[in-house]
């Protein structure tokens with residue numbers, strides 16, 4: 001038995017022995033050299049990129065495993081290339097987001113959240129100046145935290161998203177609000193997510209858009225460039241304009257603001273390429289059935305959100321494709 005007199009000596013010894021060890025470990029980690037980025041692109045990367053964009057724009061969801069294999073092979077050889085890491089992140093988040101395409105989504109899609117967090121973490125450390133990587137990193141942290149019910153990580157993702165928003169508001173106000181569109185409709189975070197969509201519109205229109213009687217036509221067809229390119233359609237996101245209004249309309253329906261939602265949905269028609277948009281029927285249907293969809297959009301129980309019922313764009317098979325799929 002330990003005598004009372006000897007006990008404090010043991011603690012002191014233990015402290016003396018373990019503290020420097022703990023200190024050494026932390027200092028060694030802190031002092032480790034940072035991973036450095038390379039920008040030199042191997043020829044296989046150029047080929048992989050061609051393949052990625054062809055299949056991504058065509059909506060070939062079933063090609064994701066093959067594309068992941070290609071990019072992971074490249075990553076093993078070039079773990080310091082930010083775009084290779086980011087593509088792996090994008091492929092995982094695409095797989096996770098459009099899981100409705102599986103009909104009966106597999107539980108293993110939760111791994112996609114973990115891997116998209118991991119690879120966007122690598123990409124944004126290697127290229128901290130790309131606000132898209134940071135925004136997707138934050139979104140993946142939140143998605144993973146939601147699966148594992150880790151509130152501390154949800155907060156970490158939320159604050160990183162705010163940081164990403166200040167880096168490129170036109171892009172990340174949408175991204176942040178989009179991930180949060182799945183939160184309960186009565187909560188203050190859902191309200192904030194919806195306000196982030198309005199703020200995107202304010203920035204794109206360069207004026208404060210009326211929240212009750214929105215008007216947008218005057219700005220719809222202007223030429224967006226620079227940071228404002230996130231407001232319009234581009235080679236990367238050929239139907240960004242239409243997809244943005246589809247999601248915002250869904251969020252307004254979920255909030256219960258049906259007349260405003262119908263107006264917002266209808267702005268998608270202002271796009272010059274609306275007639276070629278593969279999801280135009282989905283949007284027209286949304287306008288017709290907004291009232292009916294409302295209770296479905298408020299469903300929070302995962303097992304009740306299914307392909308058999310109406311569901312938010314965020315949960316749908318158009319979650320990424322609404323903006324990225326090229327014309328029919």
Ligand code: HEC
Nearest residue numbers: 090093094097132229230234236237240243244319320323
């Ligand atoms: C509301 C429309 C919209 C939705 C929905 C959307 N994106 Fe994007 N995406 C954009 C815009 C806008 C850009 C920025 C293009 C630019 O940089 O000019 C972009 C950029 C990208 C890029 C290119 C990044 C690069 O390296 O150039 C990829 C890849 C991508 N998105 C994948 C996705 C995936 C995966 C999803 C679904 C989880 C998704 N996007 C959802 C609009 C959207």
